[in-house]
Amino acid sequence: MLATWLFDRLIKLGDLTIIDATGRSYRFQATESPKVTIRITDPGLHWKVFRNPQLAVGEAYMDGKLVIEEGTLEEFLAIGVSSLRASHSDGMLEVLTRLRSLLASFSDFNPVGYAKRQVAHHYDLDGRLFDLFLDSDRQYSCAYFAKPEDSLEVAQRRKKLHLAAKLLMQPGHAVLDIGSGWGGLGLTLAETDGVTVTGITLSEEQHKVSNQRAEAAGMADRASFHLRDYRHERAKYDRVVSVGMLEHVGKPHYRTFFRRVADLLKDNGVAVIHSVGRFDHPGPVNAWIRKYIFPGSYVPTLSEVTKPIEQSNLFITDIEILRVHYAETLLAWRKNFYRNIDKVREIYDERFCRMWEFYLAACEIGFRSGELMVFQIQLSKQMDAVPLTRDYIAEFEAAHTVAETPKRLHRIS
Known part of the structure; x- marks a missing residue:
């Protein structure tokens, strides 16, 4: 052989x-x-x-x-x-x-227009598929398992509150969610701190569902979602959050991305960027993942991200590394997927099922092996925009009950 x-x-x-x-x-x-x-x-x-x-x-x-x-x-x-x-x-x-x-x-180049087509490849799949393995809020990113006994529902709720804590929001703040998914984070932020949230996405399906959810929850006046590239956003915001978006920006565009974050923030603004990262060394995403799951994606090391941040005149005020949290998230997704495999076969064929089995298992192993992790980087335009210690994060989380996802988010139509 x-x-x-x-x-x-x-x-x-x-x-x-x-x-x-x-x-x-x-x-x-x-x-x-x-x-x-x-x-x-x-x-x-x-x-x-x-x-x-x-x-x-x-x-x-x-x-x-x-x-x-x-x-x-x-x-x-x-x-x-x-x-x-x-x-x-x-x-x-x-x-x-x-x-x-x-x-x-050569495939990291991700200009306006082309980026939308690559997003559609994955995120505009049949919505029934995502309901079969994600939590009821359809959070498609790393959960936060503060306790070993946490369910996927609780861990995803913890993730959203963890991000909310780092954003240090105040009533009346305007918040921008770049890459807003199906709207779960934006709706949670809007109801948690009395802020108004603008979400932007390149997925037509996510855009439609997000606004349907906001309308159904009676929150359309506080949370609105738009089909828009981050490079086309022009308003100013008190807070900017981005979860699972940086992986789709493309390495040649990091400087543009962080400069846009800086431009979109008000002078006393704070941003939190949540992304999959590499522990070891810079390199391309697995060739199979790039071809079949996330075309045009790139997973950075911290060293690849910090330089364009510095070039954007932003202060890095906090970095947190989540190690096996995503492995546990993927394990929960994989168990849900296997449990519902017959329902997946009713939507897609056997080859698709095997493709997604391989995708979920391979990603889980990547996070368990020490190759991959998740980082959350907090940024500000002023050095004193956030407290001197991290106590405020635990205090915020302690003040907010972590329970199963609220009923208003239990079903995505």
């Missing part, structure tokens, strides 16, 4: 047996567990795995050309992720990785 050389150098964890398309077995053992056996049914896959393992493995699983005969998908991915991380010390493999990184960098 052509990829034998590659796997010999790659495997640093587990006991992996590969049965190729001719029926011949190859065993690569670094540790006793996890123990996984996979079968490849397509001879053409051998070369594809050698050329681009990230892309080829995901496609093969989607197409049923890679079958797991022993162990689980999660265990197989754990072996792969840990081995790819270890490969950076291998000179030849590092050259291949750098070459793929260079090629991927």
